[in-house]
Amino acid sequence: MSTDVVQYTVLGLISARTQGAHGYQLKTEFDALYGEFWSLNYGQLYRTLDRLERAGFIEGTEQFQSGRPSRKVYRITASGRQSLDDWLLLPPTYEPRPLRDDLSVKLLFLTDAKQTETLDLVRDQRAIYLQRLARLTKRRSVLEEAGHDDSFVTRLLLVQADMRVRADLAWLDLVEAELLQRTGKPDASSRPASPRAR
């Protein structure tokens, strides 16, 4: 995610809370929305909040809590809301960059001599995608059973996530099929298939 997108995502999350939001809440909401596919650590979040505050898009007030350190609650400002609205209606500029993940780059440079090892890489990648997808699926079930499936945006984002993983996995199937065709062996793997735990 580019800095801009992160910034507006955080701004959007804050805008949805009229009572304001503190860092921990924002992190939780960000993770609930994107957590399976994008990670935002506390460092990035607080840097983003600083930047938004310096730009005058949000304002933070210290909130004292008995027995615990005080925390800062952020609310969106009028200029923040204006900036968010402007950004939302800006035509998309995002260009997909398929060669960003390390497996794609490795495939560029791996030679035929290393086909067996390449096949292992492809299969490891598939295991990671499937495990992620399973976590996403289970999170979706937890949310739906808790009655939080009523937002159409949430539903659309979950469908998008499914479609992306399906596409990634379909591509890995293709890579595997082509590699196998070159080696001519279905089980051309350097290791036996044993239950692979996370």
Next chain:
Amino acid sequence: MIRFTNVTKIFGEGPTQVDALRDLSLDVPARQFCAIMGPSGSGKSTVLHLVAALTKPTTGEIYLGDRPLSRMTERDAALMRRREIGFIFQFFHLIHYLDAEENVALPLLLDGHSFGAARERTERVLTLVDLIHRRHHKPTELSGGEMQRMAIARALVTSPRVILADEPTGNLDSTATHAIMRLLRRGSEELDVTVLMVTHDPVCASYGDRVVRLVDGRIVEDIDVSERPTLEEDEGAEGAVKLPRMR
């Protein structure tokens, strides 16, 4: 619950010989939900047919519980299919002139239960799949998702030990796929059923505990996907699992 030991299955001979499974060993413990994936022709469906004793292995043995299937007579195998295995297919295989209740009750009636005895069980599983309000509808009066729910109820009505599912969501859209898979998952957990499901759809497989991939009749991957996130992960945050409402 289901165990394959060094199973080979060869169809045909000579130039038309097809090695569907090659020295396959697989152990699916009781109550596990195991998805089988792989390209077409990889032997996925053969695995299901072998568990149901609809075909015999060329070499090797298959156990259901502790019983080797090779020692079973045809009659025993038919009884086992009727009482211990529930089947779910891509195209539902429902009987079109019977209503939901009758379709679901059918395995019990075939097994000699009275309609009265069958009714109680039928109502229970129809409720479980959230189809009780459609009990008097015929399959043609229902959506694809509802027909598959009816088929799941029919598979569960005998309280089988094992469910064999072949592309259960192959014919459904994304929303219905999730709904069906959630039901199958919940139903199998509530009734302590072991599930073996063939699918080409990773989303469908992601409802399992385990994904086994076959390529050319061999297991090339065996992936544990059973980790479950819980609401507790987010405990401490107010409105932890509430997703933001975006415009």
